Amino acid sequence: DSGVTQTPKHLITATGQRVTLRCSPRSGDLSVYWYQQSLDQGLQFLIQYYNGEERAKGNILERFSAQQFPDLHSELNLSSLELGDSALYFCASSLDRGSNSPLHFGNGTRLTVT
Amino acid sequence: GESVGLHLPTLSVQEGDNSIINCAYSNSASDYFIWYKQESGKGPQFIIDIRSNMDKRQGQRVTVLLNKTVKHLSLQIAATQPGDSAVYFCAENTGTASKLTFGTGTRLQVTL
Numbered sequence: 001d002s003g004v005t006q007t008p009k010h011l012i013t014a015t016g017q018r019v020t021l022r023c024s025p026r027s028g029d030l031s032v033y034w035y036q037q038s039l040d041q042g043l044q045f046l047i048q049y050y051n052g053e054e055r056a057k058g059n060i061l062e063r064f065s066a067q068q069f070p071d072l073h074s075e076l077n078l079s080s081l082e083l084g085d086s087a088l089y090f091c092a093s094s095l096d097r098g099s100n101s102p103l104h105f106g107n108g109t110r111l112t113v114t
Numbered sequence: 115g116e117s118v119g120l121h122l123p124t125l126s127v128q129e130g131d132n133s134i135i136n137c138a139y140s141n142s143a144s145d146y147f148i149w150y151k152q153e154s155g156k157g158p159q160f161i162i163d164i165r166s167n168m169d170k171r172q173g174q175r176v177t178v179l180l181n182k183t184v185k186h187l188s189l190q191i192a193a194t195q196p197g198d199s200a201v202y203f204c205a206e207n208t209g210t211a212s213k214l215t216f217g218t219g220t221r222l223q224v225t226l
Contacts, residue, residue, distance in 0.1 A: 002157065033213065043158070043203065043216040056213050090157050102148050103214060105157035 003027065004106035006091050012112045018079040021109045025072055025093030031055065032074040033094070033103055034066055038087040049074055050097040081113045122201060124221040133191040135220045137204030142185060144206040148214065149178060149189045153200045161189070161202075191222075199224045 003026035013019055025032050034046040045058035049068035060066075063081075068074045078085060088110050092103035127133045139147065145166040150158035164171045164178045164187075171178050177190040187204050201221050205214040 002159065004157070042218050045213040045215070048213055058213060092157075100146070102160045102163050104160060105150075107155070107157045 002104040002106060004091055004093050004104055006089075006106035006109050008109060009107070010110050010112075012114065013081060014114055015081055015083060017081050017113075018077065019081065019111065021076040021078070021089050021091075021111075023074045023076070023091030023093075023106060025074070025091075026104055029093035029095050029104070030072065031094045031097055032068055032072070033092040034060075034074070034076050035090045035092065035105075036087050037090060037108070043090070046076070055097055078111070083113050086111055086113045122219050122221045124223060126223045126225060127194050128225050129194060129196060131194055133189075133194045133198070133222060135189045135191075135202050135222065137187040137189075137217050137220075139185050139187055139204065139206045139217070140215075141206060141208050142182075143208045146207040147178070147180060147187050148205045148207075149176075149187075150203045150205060150216075151198075151200045152203065152219070158203060194222075194224050196224045196226065198222060 005024040007022045030051045033048045036044045046060040047066050048056040052068050063079050066076045088108045090105050090108045092105045094101045094103050148163040149161040151161050152158045162173045162176050162178050164180050169180050175192045179188045201219045203219045204217045207214050
């Protein structure tokens with residue numbers, strides 16, 4: 001068990017809808033990362049937050065947004081959903097803001113857009 | 115269900131043999147590397163890491179080798195067990211960015 005908790009585990013929704021994915025990092029970790037894993041793209045970095053502030057941005061669509069709250073949990077909001085957004089969404093956390101420690105991943109949220 | 119792509123390179127080894135999984139990384143400025151294991155239906159699990167000032171690091175049954183000259187990373191698993199069956203990813207960090215960039219993954223199948 002990595003200590004990173006993601007909810008829900010599964011989400012099925014229709015095109016055009018909006019969903020929110022939730023992540024609780026490991027105790028003591030200040031950085032939260034979001035990754036998308038689809039069959040043809042592998043693990044793609046979306047965005048990172050450190051202690052409540054956006055730290056780095058990757059290939060995140062404008063329809064997607066995230067935030068990290070004072071208690072350090074994070075939410076990823078996906079709106080105007082398209083079929084191609086179906087994927088596994090992983091949250092990871094680490095102690096520091098940079099590259100000096102491994103990321104620890106949750107077990108993901110499987111999003112299916114129909 | 116499966117959580118990764120179906121067209122991954124696959125390495126099949128017999129139980130008890132040693133496994134070697136290879137990874138070519140892209141950025142010569144990368145200074146930190148990690149190997150992850152991903153089992154079906156789970157998130158990537160940290161196995162071992164190595165910094166660019168080292169060329170070898172050992173853990174329990176695993177060894178990571180780093181060859182910066184050819185930008186190559188390998189993971190060696192000793193006495194491979196059925197529980198080692200999974201997809202293995204290497205990841206690199208350039209040090210100037212706070213994100214990890216993942217390779218495409220290798221599926222390890224352990225046969226009895």
